[in-house]
Amino acid sequence: AAAPTSLTLNFAVPHATIHRNATIFQANVPAVSGDMGILAAHVPLVDQLKPGIVEIVQSAGAKAEKYFVSGGFVTVTPDSIINISAVEAAPLEHFDLETAKRNLDEAQRSDSPVNRIEAEIYQALVTALTQSK
């Protein structure tokens, strides 16, 4: 069969669907093994996502939509369907840098496992927000 030439995206969180069967050009995901860009006919893979930015580029040269995800999984099937499944995700513009910094300081104050995970997520959020300024 000919290699598929388009990338079909399903991007969902438990309580909402962000993209469903959307044809896109490229997706950049923050995988645990490293940030990767996925285009059409990418090799099939399954990878865990660390907290960070998922960028969706609808067509070549278009501006990327940025979403901050708290973590989750990305799978690419052999027929060029990419599924991004996150526990929580929201457009980057919806986040406030000052509140994120404040929450990061609070989370870093104690060392319980919950706080460490919170700190990791807020750190990624603060980095993402400062980089996008």
Added chain:
Amino acid sequence: MPNLKLIAMRLKSVTNIQKITQSMKMVSAAKFAKAERDLKAARPLGIAAQQFYKSADIQSDKEQPKEIFVALTSDRGLAGAVHSNINKNIRAQLEAKIAAGGPSAIDNCKIICVGDKSRAFFSRFFPKQILMVGNEIGRLPPTFNDASKVANAILSSGYDYDTGKLLFNYYKSVVSNETTELPIYSQELVLSSENVSVYDSLDADVVQSYMEYSLASLIYYCMKEGATSEQSSRMSAMDNSSKNAGEMIDKLRITFNRTRQAVITGELIEIISGAAAL
């Protein structure tokens, strides 16, 4: 002739029942509207979670694989046939195994009862197969957190299953839902399947994390479907109940009036025959 007072008491109690079932129907209708909205959002997540396993097409090659059945019911009854459909489905599957291979054929099968309704059923019929029970289900709409707890309990149960089935009611419409099963697999089975080796950079760690996450997603999806089916089924059941109660009230009123008139006629006859005797 039945006592006038008895009929009056019965009339009052049936009227109360009608009021109660009416209000239960209203409450269910409100919960159903919310559940259906949540389901619309959750369905793509469920479909995406199933896609990996569907395209991997994993088969177990053991003769008697260790199986678990996860019965996703809830604690609350008066919901029509939803809970009994799931329970009977599992019982039929277990009985088919017994018919094929004798009573020891189900030693490898365990049941995880999510919700009191399945627990009550299986502790009567298959008490030895119950592995775990979960309750406090059904009061509030299911969240991803609840699903993660169930997934965690399954994975840390210590029971080394090869394959499993999630049983739930797939919501088709307000008046119809269908008992469906979704397959779940163990980690060794996924890793040893040939279609899975096509995936790049897949090591045991990633598979384990992915399986934990997708199990929680699948359970979340099944819980959402189940909740919607349950609320719509309860809505119809309570609606039928109120209609039946209404019919009974009409019949009882007629009987009450006839009895009242018969009593009055009886008194008149007594008075007239008494006067005639003088």
